[in-house]
Amino acid sequence: MSTHLITGAGSGIGAAVARRLAERGDDLVLLARDAGRARELAALYPGARTLVGDLSNPERLSWAFAQQTMPDRLDSLLHIAGVVELGPVGELTPKAWRIQLDANLVAPAEVTRLVLPQLRVAQGHVVFVNSGAGLSASPGWSAYAASKHGLKALADSLRQEEHAAGVRVTTVYPGRTASPMQEKVHRQEGKEYDPARWIDPESVATTLLMALDLPRDAEVNDLTVRPGR
Structure with missing residues (x-):
């Protein structure tokens, strides 16, 4: 039996993986952003443990984890949570940049740092759910794409x-996936979802x-998934 730490388990890809x-x-x-969300996740997944830590405030994650009982070993760390705020460079504020860089890049780096000892014990697996925007940036996607390009760099360095x-x-690197985040993206784009x-x-x-299930003699470094329709 393996133990997995998952961010973003409440909806979309994270919920499908957790289930x-x-x-x-x-x-x-x-991982839940607060105690209320932890109770909701515990109700969705009976028997699961919860860990409270707000990805929008990565500077506080070390303190938050220190107040809780951490697993002794982790077979995987699955970074699935993310946020998106679209807008042209000429209109994006520093706050919009920080929100996306903190949640999509700095927080995954910090969570990884904090649980690397448990991953090393288990010779575990870190999975970053990135985006097509982590490979190519389109108009209006600069801040989100920057955070995801950075996430690719984080993964590449960590692997070595x-x-x-x-x-x-x-x-x-999933393409557009049917999820609450995608619905939000469509609203920001002014498109029907x-x-x-x-x-x-x-x-x-x-x-x-x-x-995750690949035998130990092989490793998937990068995997791109695109809509088939």
Whole structure:
């Protein structure tokens, strides 16, 4: 039985991954932004443990984790949470940049740093759910894409740094996926949202589980998933 720490388990891709792992009997540790959200996640996934830490305030994560009981080992750390605020460079404020850089880049780096000892014990696996915006930036996507380009750099460096410790690192780049975040993106773009046009979160979850379950003689470094319609 494996133990997985998951961010973003409340909806979309994170919910699909958490459900699939729970169904096969793995242990879940679910990161929640506050105590109220922790209770909601505990109700959604009976038997799962929760860990409270606000990804929008990465400077406080070390203190928050120190106040709670951490797992002794982790077989995987799944970074799935993220935020998006679209806008042209000429209109984006420093606050909009910081919100996305903190939640999408600085917080994943800090969570990884804080649980690396447990990942090394288990020779575990770190999975970063990135985005197509982590490979190419489009108009209006500068801040979000910058955070995701940075996340790619984080994963690439971590992979080389932790190879000798047996820690595997995978980045998954999903295209547009039917999720609450995608619905928000469509509102910001002023477009009608039709979830049938985009990737089912279950399909992305399948790719994540494939990477996790790969035998130890191989490692998926980067995996791109695009809508098939």
